[in-house]
Amino acid sequence: MIWSAWRLNRAPLLVSLTFIVNLIVAAMTAGIYIPNYPNWTWSFGGICSRWNDVGPCRPETALTLSTLFALLLPLLFGMFVGVPTFAREVDSQMHVLSLTQSTSRVQWYFARIVVVFLPISGAMLCLGLALHWAAGPSRDSMSTSGKPSVKFSLFDFPHFETAGVVLGAYTLVVLLIGSTLALVFRSGIMAMLATLFVFLFVPVAFTWIAREHYGTPTVRSEAIDGLYRESEYPPNPYYTTDGTWVIDAGYVDASGATVRPETTRCRPQYQDGSGEKRADESDEQRAERARLDRTNRADRFDACLKDQGVDGFDIRYYTEDDFWRFQAIETGLMLTFSVAIGAIGLLQVRRLS
Template structure:
């Protein structure tokens, strides 16, 4: 029945599946639409009829771009916007409100949430279609153009995620004193963060790989059981002393390895809009640049 837990799981799984599909669609569209809009005609020679008419080459190119590409880009933007709205609304009677910067504990700056929003889905689709059409115009072979476009588009998506996006802002560096440390996953206001890296560093900030085996015996002494002549308050006090000694021993073992502190580098979810606008601008700028060699390739076509 709705709201009994299984319905919530079904709703979350459905949203996750649609999110993945939305991320993959630009890659598929680059191959199935971007490449074929020109390459099939060129491969079969039917482009000669169009170029032999009074219509100029530029008009022949831009007509297809406007008629085919623009509706597809708008459709992807609408799909991404609807998906983003669904994630920011209550999706069931037992679901808490989900903020725009996180979704079920995951930062919206991370894959695949970031790529499946309306702005980015539309921008990626525009890039995918222009890239596919350019490769089709250059290679003039549908199968070869599909292969090259698939590899190039996948590389671009990975490049934005791994190399470009972390550089959109200076990451927050949060340091923790030595001890039993964990990476920062939430800000004080329970906002999920995009953790870039976390680990132990020395006094100069260089990463140190801690040898946990060397510190595995800390706190292994006996004495944890309550003694017959010991009150519970005395037992708790002695336990606290054992824990404190264990922490000091573990910290001393860390310092012996040259470790100074534990650092987490992350981007807070509050940067979501800024990152969206930055990546969309970069993606659309790259799409515009690809139009230049596309027009050059159109001029090289022989009617």
């Protein structure tokens, strides 16, 4: 049974593994070269603008493309490996010969999972670890204050999905989705289209909705400071330089509940010429008057927000210390999905005539 599964699927298996190995080599090579260039950091999307560019551009492009392929490969494997692995035999009725040669349906089903799906999923797990290793030193930089910082958080898309062990679990679940849909529809084309549709809702939508609830975020409470936060160029609470993943930020009341005040009615009215220097004042007096005016406007703005129930500004976030815990939780969820989908696939195999 193992030999039959290998003989029928060795071509897509070897092509898949070869492609993954090439991506691993490209990612690790880029991870070695990029940190060697001073004042150069990598972020997803960095790519050569011209084909003959040299320097860090080429390893940067290699790391971007490796990450992009890692993001797309689970879906592509599900559609073009998971579906054909079973659809090829079911469509041509080749499974009938296998099932009449003293081979149980359970053996027939799991032989293909062991021979085809597990090696590809294992190779994708290695690719995820290689991308995590390469992305680490490649994102290091310096902040404007001269302190060490990072270009992006490992929680950011698409790094969480591709740079860790969860990549292997994504691949396995989509391979099983494709194979199960092939057994349900008995049509390769329909199964491929359904795999694309299901992939967007099960691993993608679910994890994006559920991920922030894997733990209890740290809460940092700040002053209201409404005039500054509602200015023309307000601070972005979601931007960090230490890899922190901010999941929510906003005004809260005394109990910590989110408040959405009507900030437009709190905006101060500016008088024409109020900032100009008066004839009877020095530059120091003008600066002091401007400072007191700004303070007064800020106090009135905050008082207006307080009248609407605002008591502070909370930022909820996770640090990168939680990264591997989140990876383990999401991997466990994907493996649970895999077991459930595999059970459905086995049920469909038992119904094959």
